Amino acid sequence: MDDAALRAALAELGLGWHGIEHEAVFTVEESLAIHAALPGAHTKNLFLKDSGGQFWLVTADHAKRVDLKALAGAIGAKKLSFGKAEDMEALLGVAPGSVTPLAAINDAGEQVRVVLDADLAAAAMVYVHPLRNTATIGLSGADLLRALAAWHHQALVAIIPERP
Numbered sequence: 001m002d003d004a005a006l007r008a009a010l011a012e013l014g015l016g017w018h019g020i021e022h023e024a025v026f027t028v029e030e031s032l033a034i035h036a037a038l039p040g041a042h043t044k045n046l047f048l049k050d051s052g053g054q055f056w057l058v059t060a061d062h063a064k065r066v067d068l069k070a071l072a073g074a075i076g077a078k079k080l081s082f083g084k085a086e087d088m089e090a091l092l093g094v095a096p097g098s099v100t101p102l103a104a105i106n107d108a109g110e111q112v113r114v115v116l117d118a119d120l121a122a123a124a125m126v127y128v129h130p131l132r133n134t135a136t137i138g139l140s141g142a143d144l145l146r147a148l149a150a151w152h153h154q155a156l157v158a159i160i161p162e163r164p
Helices: 003-012 029-037 068-075 085-090 101-105 143-148
Strands: 017-022 041-050 055-061 080-082 111-116 127-130 135-139 156-158
Touching: 003 101, 003 135, 029 041, 041 085, 055 068, 068 080, 068 101, 068 156, 080 143, 085 101, 085 143, 101 111, 101 143, 111 143, 135 143
Parallel strands: 041 127, 055 111, 111 156
Antiparallel strands: 017 135, 041 055, 041 080, 127 135
C-alpha cells in the first residue's frame, strides 16, 4: 500500500489528520526541525524481534531512551533485538527510516505485534510517517488506536521503560 491509499483508508475510517511534506529524515535528530513546526507528540519506532520469533513494532515518544531489556518484560516478550530490514520490508512494506505504526495496515498476516507508548495513546496529537519518511502526519492517539484496531492490530498500550 502506498501513501495515497493509506490516506484514503484513514478517511474511510472517518479519521482526521493533517501533515506536511519535507525532506527525507532517517533519525530523530534529523526530524527535530519538523517537530518545531508541528506541536504535539513526535515518535520513534523500533522494529524488534524476540528470541521466540515474534516481531514487534514499538512506538514511543521521540525523546525516550528505550530500555530494551526492561521493555521485554513490560510487553510480555522474550529477549528483544532489532529486526532485520528485509523482515520489516516483507511484513510492513516499509524501509528503515520510514517505520510507522501505520505500516500495520500492510501486515495482512498479523505477524507483527504493535505496542504504543501509553503517553502517545492519550495524546491529543501524535505525529508519524505515512509509510514514507518524506512526510509527517498527525492524528490523535485515540484515532491511531482506532485505525490499528480496524486493521486487525489491537495495539498493546504500555508504559515504555527508559534507560537510566
